[in-house]
Amino acid sequence: MRDTRAELLLQAETLVRRRGYAGFSYADLAETVRIRKASIHHHFPTKSDLAHALVAAYDARYDAALAEIRAGEPDAIERIAAYGALYLGGVEAGLGCLCAVLAIEGDALPATLRADIARFFEKHIAWLEGVLAEGVAAGSVRVSAEPRATARMVVAALEGALLMERLLAGPEGFRGTLAALCDGLRPAGVSSDRTDTI
Template sequence: MQDTKTRLLREAEVIVRAKGYSGFSYADLEAAVGIRKASIHHHFKTKENLVSALVDEYDRRYDDELSRIIAENRSAIEKIDAYGRLYVQGLQDDLGCLCAVLAIELHALPVSLTNKLSLFFDKHIAWIEAVIEDGLARGEIRPSVQAASYARMTVAALEGALLMERVLQGVVGFEATLDAIRKGLG
């Protein structure tokens, strides 16, 4: 059985990924978890504290996944493909990426959260860039690919496809975007 703080984080993540920062309130969380707002405030004094903890936990889970991808995949293209597939579950659950959903409301966020979002996206771009550079060095990726710009484009394309395909073709459309990313590398 999960402790209360873990349950709060799990339910809050679903709500924020569906409604965004401004659309989320402790009343939503109270209804989802079945505890009073005062009890929620005991664990997370402010909305900023709660969402900061959400981003930290989300980032930690992604770190685990990035490590797993490196360990389980040989080629750079396989690693990029596995990275892209991390987005599919969100699409199937009709939820956006937590950090992208928050970034949409950049001007409504406290500075502490915008800084965490920057670090999250910078880390992902740097990870993809390193994967591409390794693939270039091993001759797996066509030499004309510019690692830094392709890494930025990859994150932007995947985040955009996650958002767009929620209203268009779903997983089929997302797969087409991922396929285009893979083909652009080879």
């Protein structure tokens, strides 16, 4: 027995992350999942229903990943490197960030969806702010501005790098940006042994 709904979510996510929200159709999705177009409407009545479900699933996966990083990695810089590695997966697969894709088409999207996306980003910023604040307290991080502004900058840099390096230098280019980002947060005089093995 196959879980059609899950399959639809998986393939729809890939399509959106590859071609954008307006750039994929129920017909495309129907073809890749090998189901009739009308059957998709049974699971997701409208396209924006599907989009909501997509964001919810994506968000939940990130929630789990953030929690795991926090639990498994004590060092702040390593936590950020691990966070960056989540994006690296996208670059490797040639897929943009779901929420970045949707954010860009923002003006054409339902307001509720835009709110979901905003919450996604806010959550990441808050998480990073916490990580940075702890790192500063522990002396393993040097932040030039307030942690909040730096947190925003880190998310922005990673989102931007995913967007750009998918077209330019691929994983190679992304790793470079991630390394530069992490190095910039290290206190002066601390070596950066591990940044090239992220």
